[in-house]
Amino acid sequence: MKTSPYGAIAFRPDARRLTVSAPSGELTVWDTSDPSRPRPAGRLRTGRGIVAAAWNPSATDLLATVSNDGSGALWRLRDDSAPEGVARWAALPDRPRHVGWVAGGSWVFSMTGTGRTSVWDVGSGACVGRADLTGGRPVVGAHYRGSEVVAVTDSGWARLWRPGRRPSEWVRLTDRPVSACTWSSTMLVVGDLDGQAACFDAEFRPVHTLRVARERPRALACADDGRLVASAGDNQAVAVGRDGSVQWETYLRPPGAQSITIAGDLVALSAGRPRPTLLALATGAELAGGRS
Missing domain, CATH: 2.130.10.10 (YVTN repeat-like/Quinoprotein amine dehydrogenase)
Known part of the structure; x- marks a missing residue:
């Protein structure tokens, strides 16, 4: 977190x-x-x-x-x-x-x-x-x-x-500086300053590497089954499949998000507002916005 x-x-x-x-x-x-x-x-x-x-x-x-x-x-x-x-x-x-x-x-x-x-x-x-x-x-x-x-x-x-x-x-884990990391029940994911994410199993063995952002990710979250990694960069949330394919991209109102987490079929993001933003995990559609 x-x-x-x-x-x-x-x-x-x-x-x-x-x-x-x-x-x-x-x-x-x-x-x-x-x-x-x-x-x-x-x-x-x-x-x-x-x-x-x-x-x-x-x-x-x-x-x-x-x-x-x-x-x-x-x-x-x-x-x-x-x-x-x-x-x-x-x-x-x-x-x-x-x-x-x-x-x-x-x-x-x-x-x-x-x-x-x-x-x-x-x-x-x-x-x-x-x-x-x-x-x-x-x-x-x-x-x-x-x-x-x-x-x-x-x-x-x-x-x-x-x-x-x-x-x-x-x-x-990596010879690159780490800007964010997250865990699921099956995987550890560490993101670097260039938007790459290295994925490891429970024994810290490398599994694969994905691009999760165009720039330094502020935060990362991983679905519990490990199929999806979501990253929050400047004013964007991006979900990536295990094969590296982009599942969806969602624009976030400024100032974007500093924190992100996943539970069930929901993604929650938090930034400079007391009210969270909720997205659908499957599509990235905004269900509840971060308006004060």
Whole structure:
């Protein structure tokens, strides 16, 4: 997930709830069960402002957030009731940029933009471990593989860490600077400054390379089955098939999009507006625009 002034964008796996952050530090929850008319469904705030959020992959009513003061929080967001704060912890000593789930949703991790990471057990509230994954190298994306946290740097390297062990050896993904990256259930995709995207399987073996933009992609998202990669450049969203063919191109109102995510058959984009833009994954047609 990318972060920006309106950057903590996260789609629930069933595509019925979406969270979008605001410069005020509030996180707005949107009901997207009717994609043509998304409705605000609650607002969250904690720890001097929320900067990133992630839905639990197995317990779909649980949302993890991290805030400017380094704290993490867990929220229960049922469709038929107001958001409920479940837990809060002092995740990191400085500002995090990434949050996600590990071990099938039993643990939650927080990571700074320079790779300092902590992992917490949701059930007990105990800290599972802390590590410096990148030695200060800037992190473009953070995700998980089973019980391992994965960090991808802007210089094209990846590193894994399983709490309780030392971080793994570095994995070289690309010799090009990385501007954006994304994961699906089957694939890791890293985009470079020239609009090329290198795709890897779960073992970080190269699968193929695609052109996803004419220039540096601001953000990337991948459909869960890996068939489609979408990139948001300046005022355009482009979807590309696994064979490299362009599936669709959609013009976006300025300032375009800094964040993009996919769930189900929907694409959600966020830029300099509090309201998200929703597109149909199959066609790129705009279902709900980003007008304030």
